[in-house]
Amino acid sequence: MRYTSTRNKNISLRGSQCILKGISEDGGLFVPEYFPQIDISELIDLDYRSLALFILGEFFPEIEKETLKMATNQAYDRKFSSNEIIKQENIMGVNFLQLYHGPTLAFKDMALSILPYLLNISKEIENIKEEIVILTATSGDTGNAALEGFASIKDTSIIVFFPEEGVSQVQKLQMISQEGDNTLVAGIKGNFDDAQNGVKYIFNDEDFKSKLKEDSYILSSANSINIGRLIPQIVYYIYSYGKMVKNDEIDLGEKINIVVPTGNFGNILAGYYARNMGLPINKLICASNDNNVLTEFLNTGQYNIKRELKLTSSPSMDILISSNLERLLFHLRNDDKLIRDKMGDLSTKRQYEMDNLNVKDFYANFANEDEISQAIKEVFEKENYLMDPHTAVAYCVYEKYKEESKDNSKTIIASTASPFKFGEKVASSIGINISNKNEFEILGELSERSGIDIPASIENLRGKKINHRNIIDKGNMANIIEDFLKEGDRND
Numbered sequence: 129m130r131y132t133s134t135r136n137k138n139i140s141l142r143g144s145q146c147i148l149k150g151i152s153e154d155g156g157l158f159v160p161e162y163f164p165q166i167d168i169s170e171l172i173d174l175d176y177r178s179l180a181l182f183i184l185g186e187f188f189p190e191i192e193k194e195t196l197k198m199a200t201n202q203a204y205d206r207k208f209s210s211n212e213i214i215k216q217e218n219i220m221g222v223n224f225l226q227l228y229h230g231p232t233l234a235f236k237d238m239a240l241s242i243l244p245y246l247l248n249i250s251k252e253i254e255n256i257k258e259e260i261v262i263l264t265a266t267s268g269d270t271g272n273a274a275l276e277g278f279a280s281i282k283d284t285s286i287i288v289f290f291p292e293e294g295v296s297q298v299q300k301l302q303m304i305s306q307e308g309d310n311t312l313v314a315g316i317k318g319n320f321d322d323a324q325n326g327v328k329y330i331f332n333d334e335d336f337k338s339k340l341k342e343d344s345y346i347l348s349s350a351n352s353i354n355i356g357r358l359i360p361q362i363v364y365y366i367y368s369y370g371k372m373v374k375n376d377e378i379d380l381g382e383k384i385n386i387v388v389p390t391g392n393f394g395n396i397l398a399g400y401y402a403r404n405m406g407l408p409i410n411k412l413i414c415a416s417n418d419n420n421v422l423t424e425f426l427n428t429g430q431y432n433i434k435r436e437l438k439l440t441s442s443p444s445m446d447i448l449i450s451s452n453l454e455r456l457l458f459h460l461r462n463d464d465k466l467i468r469d470k471m472g473d474l475s476t477k478r479q480y481e482m483d484n485l486n487v488k489d490f491y492a493n494f495a496n497e498d499e500i501s502q503a504i505k506e507v508f509e510k511e512n513y514l515m516d517p518h519t520a521v522a523y524c525v526y527e528k529y530k531e532e533s534k535d536n537s538k539t540i541i542a543s544t545a546s547p548f549k550f551g552e553k554v555a556s557s558i559g560i561n562i563s564n565k566n567e568f569e570i571l572g573e574l575s576e577r578s579g580i581d582i583p584a585s586i587e588n589l590r591g592k593k594i595n596h597r598n599i600i601d602k603g604n605m606a607n608i609i610e611d612f613l614k615e616g617d618r619n620d
């Protein structure tokens with residue numbers, strides 16, 4: 129298995145090289161040169177760890193099986209509150225695939241609990257001696273999950289930039305209370321796209337990188353632009369399909385729909401990869417919030433970001449530039465020059481157009497704030513089931529899809545976060561008065577009303593010391609990185 133770049137097909141690298149680099153030198157993203165084919169009937173009896181071992185082994189054959197096994201066992205262990213790592217609940221005929229039982233209560237833990245291991249193993253394989261600096265832009269959940277995953281890894285530093293105004297209270301608290309002197313967390317005066325663009329810019333700044341290299345540091349990424357983030361996300365789609373077969377919810381081979389609340393297009397792309405590997409999927413349903421660039425694109429072929437980014441109650445989807453879409457376009461067209469042109473247009477003209485975009489495997493729509501509140505309320509009142517706002521976006525869009533298509537294939541909704549991470553929206557939607565209450569008072573009432581305990585990792589945030597108070601202009605990202613790396617003379 130080798131990987132190429134979406135912007136230069138002459139590139140051919142091992143997965144371990146791609147994991148270390150994060151992004152290709154031409155600005156493109158790494159993609160597998162082919163999709164390994166699976167036989168579901170052979171996989172349905174595997175537990176989560178064994179399935180992860182199998183799938184990762186297909187994509188990273190350069191890693192020895194025993195080493196990989198140690199990684200999957202340590203990544204998917206008791207830091208997940210569910211023995212099965214994920215949970216599935218059938219509510220109103222839909223399968224809610226709960227991907228948020230990891231340490232930071234969002235689906236990002238599914239990949240970010242294993243990425244640090246993949247990175248260290250890759251370092252070994254490629255004989256890299258420098259200290260790795262993980263550089264990450266976050267819309268809230270990646271930062272948190274990456275800090276959790278990397279903070280305890282030796283010889284690695286982790287730097288997280290988040291939009292100061294664009295994350296929930298709990299998300300912010302989780303990040304700024306992070307311990308470990310190998311961590312730097314900074315809020316930026318801007319939105320997620322500013323943070324992500326800043327990070328991409330630094331990745332492509334050869335002068336900056338060679339300066340770092342002289343000080344014995346190399347940069348890598350924990351964002352879903354890193355192929356080491358994407359591949360582990362394939363596992364849970366295959367796993368949950370197998371479970372549904374075992375529970376007699378579907379027949380082996382029966383096609384299902386997967387609905388994914390989408391931001392950077394990573395999670396839904398993992399579903400597309402699973403489909404290309406042979407998982408029987410009917411529609412991949414791309415659900416957006418009011419930042420509905422993807423809805424427009426998948427329906428018209430026009431990608432247009434000449435608009436203001438809106439702050440919504442599903443902040444992890446407040447994104448205009450969905451990086452992983454570039455990978456889908458490459459797989460559809462297999463044309464690196466076309467991708468270079470379109471991505472060039474996106475950065476200079478803030479828009480591009482794809483002719484004959486053949487995306488019939490996808491359905492795309494969006495939900496506004498009222499619809500989200502309404503859905504949270506309705507599902508809670510009918511089923512006593514709490515959805516977080518991201519999951520609620522997916523639920524609304526699925527309702528629209530059903531209405532339009534009359535398709536009644538069995539359907540999975542990727543449930544990406546715990547409702548307790550987004551207390552204000554969830555509580556107010558089910559009729560709790562939130563005015564003049566602090567975050568923990570709101571969560572307390574939410575817990576009482578729903579009969580669900582506040583998750584321990586949120587409880588633990590109460591009164592935790594704030595370790596990170598930086599708020600910077602978006603032009604100062606490179607400076608703060610340099611200062612941080614110099615500060616402790618970390619490599620002396």
Ligand SMILES: *Cc1c(COP(=O)(O)O)cnc(C)c1O
Nearest residue numbers: 269391392393394395444544545
């Ligand atoms: C990151 C995130 C998303 C969006 O996932 P992408 O892979 O970026 O499309 C949706 N919901 C939650 C809770 C998230 O943290």
